[in-house]
Amino acid sequence: MEDYAVYEARAEVVKALAHPSRIIFVEALAEGERCVCELQELVDATMPTVSRHLAQMKNAGIVTGRREGNQGYYRLLVPCIMELFHCIDAVRRDAAERMAESVET
Amino acid sequence: MEDYAVYEARAEVVKALAHPSRIIFVEALAEGERCVCELQELVDATMPTVSRHLAQMKNAGIVTGRREGNQGYYRLLVPCIMELFHCIDAVRRDAAERMAESVET
DNA sequence: TGCTATTTTAGCTAAATAGCTAATAATGTC
DNA sequence: GACATTATTAGCTATTTAGCTAAAATAGCA
Numbered sequence: 001m002e003d004y005a006v007y008e009a010r011a012e013v014v015k016a017l018a019h020p021s022r023i024i025f026v027e028a029l030a031e032g033e034r035c036v037c038e039l040q041e042l043v044d045a046t047m048p049t050v051s052r053h054l055a056q057m058k059n060a061g062i063v064t065g066r067r068e069g070n071q072g073y074y075r076l077l078v079p080c081i082m083e084l085f086h087c088i089d090a091v092r093r094d095a096a097e098r099m100a101e102s103v104e105t
Numbered sequence: 106m107e108d109y110a111v112y113e114a115r116a117e118v119v120k121a122l123a124h125p126s127r128i129i130f131v132e133a134l135a136e137g138e139r140c141v142c143e144l145q146e147l148v149d150a151t152m153p154t155v156s157r158h159l160a161q162m163k164n165a166g167i168v169t170g171r172r173e174g175n176q177g178y179y180r181l182l183v184p185c186i187m188e189l190f191h192c193i194d195a196v197r198r199d200a201a202e203r204m205a206e207s208v209e210t
Numbered sequence: 211t212g213c214t215a216t217t218t219t220a221g222c223t224a225a226a227t228a229g230c231t232a233a234t235a236a237t238g239t240c
Numbered sequence: 241g242a243c244a245t246t247a248t249t250a251g252c253t254a255t256t257t258a259g260c261t262a263a264a265a266t267a268g269c270a
Contacts, residue, residue, distance in 0.1 A: 011124055052258080064203075072216075089115070176246055
């Protein structure tokens with residue numbers, strides 16, 4: 001309760017990952033820099049929507065953007081975020097196992 | 106785009122962590138099982154609100170709950186989630202450094 | 211300058227999330 | 241059974257988030 005700001009800050013970063021499209025972007029950016037147009041092709045959304053997602057991720061400090069010519073490029077600032085997804089996939093597998101068990105029981 | 110469901114599922118788990126109170130609960134539960142009343146004391150919210158947060162986390166497969174007497178106990182199912190917070194704190198430190206640099210420059 | 215391509219911002223609406231109070235369950239005790 | 245305690249669920253309102261279209265930047269090129 002005392003340094004609640006720390007938890008709010010953490011939540012901001014987590015929120016910046018809490019959307020299917022943004023997770024897809026992180027996964028793509030983990031392999032290297034991508035331009036906005038490439039990222040758009042990965043999801044079913046308009047360019048403005050993609051741009052806003054990227055802005056949110058940038059604001060949270062997850063990615064950084066640069067401009068080259070008339071197109072924008074983004075790259076992942078924190079590769080360790082990929083480990084999170086491995087962890088999450090483990091969570092999901094565990095949940096699936098518990099479901100299976102409870103059916104048996 | 107083809108197995109979009111995987112990304113939606115991941116997003117559900119991430120969303121279940123995307124709130125200051127829920128992050129506080131995860132941190133507390135990382136140290137061991139806690140009853141609902143103990144968790145409530147950690148945050149500024151009513152019992153129903155705490156209960157809903159815990160239900161969401163349970164639904165996402167992050168925690169599991171049991172009843173003993175007339176009080177409920179929860180425990181963390183996936184300790185690796187704590188690594189996420191270390192990663193996030195690193196993200197925040199990096200962001201702070203970049204801020205400092207951009208001021209100098 | 212005028213035109214095109216790419217990205218971002220503005221302004222709006224619809225949907226999701228978070229919180230409360232009140233009501234209901236579930237247990238334990240007298 | 242009556243009552244107290246703890247937790248959950250229901251029903252509601254306020255805030256936040258996500259998406260779109262339209263408009264505005266930004267950069268390249270004729």
